[in-house]
Each structure stands twice: as structure tokens, then as C-alpha cells.
Amino acid sequence: MNLWLRNYAWRHALIISVCLFSLFPLYLVVVSSFNSTGSLRLDSFIPREISFANYKMLFTDPTIPYMIWVKNSLIIAGATAILSVTIGSASAFAFSRLYFKGRKTGIQLLLLVQMFPAILAISAVYVIMERVYTFAPSIGLGTQSGLLLIYLGGAMGVNIWLLKGFVDSIPKELDEAAKIDGASAVQTYWLIFMPLAAPVLAVVALLSFIGTFNEFILARLFLVDMEARTVAVGLQQFIGGQYSENWGPFAAGSIIASVPIVIIFLSLQRYIINGLTAGSVKG
Numbered sequence: 001m002n003l004w005l006r007n008y009a010w011r012h013a014l015i016i017s018v019c020l021f022s023l024f025p026l027y028l029v030v031v032s033s034f035n036s037t038g039s040l041r042l043d044s045f046i047p048r049e050i051s052f053a054n055y056k057m058l059f060t061d062p063t064i065p066y067m068i069w070v071k072n073s074l075i076i077a078g079a080t081a082i083l084s085v086t087i088g089s090a091s092a093f094a095f096s097r098l099y100f101k102g103r104k105t106g107i108q109l110l111l112l113v114q115m116f117p118a119i120l121a122i123s124a125v126y127v128i129m130e131r132v133y134t135f136a137p138s139i140g141l142g143t144q145s146g147l148l149l150i151y152l153g154g155a156m157g158v159n160i161w162l163l164k165g166f167v168d169s170i171p172k173e174l175d176e177a178a179k180i181d182g183a184s185a186v187q188t189y190w191l192i193f194m195p196l197a198a199p200v201l202a203v204v205a206l207l208s209f210i211g212t213f214n215e216f217i218l219a220r221l222f223l224v225d226m227e228a229r230t231v232a233v234g235l236q237q238f239i240g241g242q243y244s245e246n247w248g249p250f251a252a253g254s255i256i257a258s259v260p261i262v263i264i265f266l267s268l269q270r271y272i273i274n275g276l277t278a279g280s281v282k283g
Contacts, residue, residue: 033251040247054252064249068227069234070257076144076230077213080151081205084159087152089201092163093189097175107164110157118154119217125150126221142224150222151212159204166200167193202271210261231257 032040036051058066094100095107126141129150133140140146170193178188194201216232223229231253238250 029251029254032247033255035248035251038246038248040251054248055256057249058253058256064234065227066231066234066253066256069229069231070260072144072228073213073230073232073257074260076148076151077209079148080155080212081209083148083152084155084208085201085205088156088159088163088204089194089197090189091156091160092167093193095160096164096167097172097188098185110160114157114161122218122221129222141222142228144223144228147219147222150218151215155208155211159208162204163197163200166197170196199271202268206264206268206271209264213257213261 028040028042031042031047033054034047034050034052036049036053038054058064095103129141129146132146133142137143138145139149174192175188178192183191213230214232215230216236219230219233220236223233226234235250235253235257238246238253
């Protein structure tokens with residue numbers, strides 16, 4: 001017993017302390033969502049009163065299109081995840097397996113672009129989308145389609161590099177065997193690469209979905225109309241005022257908005273470890 005306490009007890013104590021430290025902010029948000037005063041202050045660790053007024057406000061107040069915000073976030077995040085996987089996987093396969101003029105230069109430019117913070121491009125992207133709106137209003141400034149294009153442009157570099165690392169780890173003998181059997185490059189991509197890449201594709205889709213769903217800065221800058229906003233931008237109105245901070249509805253909306261992410265994460269968790277480590281080891 002003394003040996004166990006000396007060798008292992010401190011590890012368990014450390015793990016428990018880290019878990020409690022990580023879960024306390026979540027507990028604070030949950031408790032605040034049931035607090036009708038709209039405050040983050042805890043009078044006691046266990047709340048004396050539980051109120052669903054904040055949740056009721058989100059679904060019944062006609063001035064708060066909360067479900068429309070959630071729907072917008074799901075549509076934009078889902079479209080970004082699907083298109084990121086589709087375009088990124090095809091590009092990664094082309095850079096890894098096909099030989100064409102400018103292949104090496106193109107992959108080096110992708111790496112170079114990732115060296116600069118995305119915040120540097122916000123002003124330039126804003127001006128470009130403003131000009132695009134003059135001749136293509138459906139994909140210009142203030143539209144969800146335009147915001148989707150911006151998300152795709154920002155995510156392509158990282159996704160292509162991640163997927164290319166996985167494609168490089170696939171033995172080229174499979175490609176050669178497919179060519180001997182008469183398979184084209186497209187058939188090799190669909191019949192060999194796609195089934196093998198399922199774990200890493202799931203991870204790319206998950207990371208793209210979560211990152212887009214939680215993104216605030218670009219959505220706040222480009223989406224002006226109330227009903228076109230995402231849930232992250234919409235909830236900001238509860239705490240954006242200098243003298244009108246209302247944390248109760250903000251906490252309630254955050255908890256509801258996190259449910260789709262939790263469901264998707266749990267459904268894809270068996271792919272996460274395999275997908276993140278795929279392509280990191282060669283040979």
C-alpha cells in the first residue's frame with residue numbers, strides 16, 4: 001500500500017486535478033444557463049434555483065432567430081467540411097502521384113502561404129469580396145456563399161498538406177498494380193486511395209467542421225443581416241454591449257450549439273487517432 005501511494009498516488013491526484021480544472025469552465029457555463037439573473041457569478045457551488053427562462057427566450061423571442069443561426073452554422077460548416085475533403089483529397093492525390101508542370105512550385109507555394117497569419121489577409125479579402133459583390137451579388141460581401149469561399153480558401157493549404165502526407169505513405173506498388181490491371185488515375189483515386197484514406201478524411205472533415213462552426217471574426221465581418229448570421233455571431237449580441245451583458249442566454253445558446261459538434265465528434269472518434277497519425281511515419 002505504501003509503495004502504491006509513493007509511486008502512483010501522485011499521478012492519480014495530478015490527473016484528477018487537471019480534469020477538475022478543465023471541467024470547471026464547463027460547469028460554470030451550465031450553471032449560468034439555468035441562472036435567470038443573467039450573471040456568471042456563483043452564489044453557491046450548487047445552485048439553489050434552476051430556471052429555464054434563458055432556454056425559453058432563445059426559442060420564443062421573435063427578435064432572436066436562434067434556430068436560424070444554428071441552421072446557418074450547420075449549413076456553412078457542413079458545406080465547408082464536404083468541399084474541403086473533396087477538393088483537398090483530389091489535390092493531395094495530384095501533388096503526390098501525378099507529374100505535371102509546376103507541381104513542385106505549387107506545393108512549395110502552398111507551404112509558403114501557410115507561414116503568414118491569416119489575419120493579414122482580412123483587409124485584402126474584404127476589398128476583394130466588396131468588388132465581387134458589384135458584379136456577382138450572390139457570392140459577394142455579406143453573403144453566406146461568399147463566406148464559404150473564404151473559408152475554403154483559408155483551409156485548403158493545411159488540408160492538402162495533411163492529406164498529401166497520408167498519400168505519400170501509401171505504397172506506390174498499389175498504383176503500379178492498378179495500372180497493370182488497366183486502371184486510370186481517376187479509378188486509382190476512387191478505388192484505392194479513397195477507401196484507404198477514410199480515417200484521415202474523417203479527421204479533415206471533423207476539423208474543418210469544428211473550426212468553421214466556431215469561427216467568429218470573419219463571420220462577424222462579412223455577415224451583416226441578422227438572419228444570415230452564424231450562431232457564434234448571433235450569440236455575441238448578448239454580451240456585446242458595454243452595459244447590457246446577459247450571460248444567461250449566451251450560456252444556454254452555447255450549450256445547445258455544442259450538441260451537434262459533440263455528436264459528430266463521438267461518431268467519428270474511432271477515426272481521430274488513426275487519421276491524425278496517418279502519414280506522420282514514412283516507410
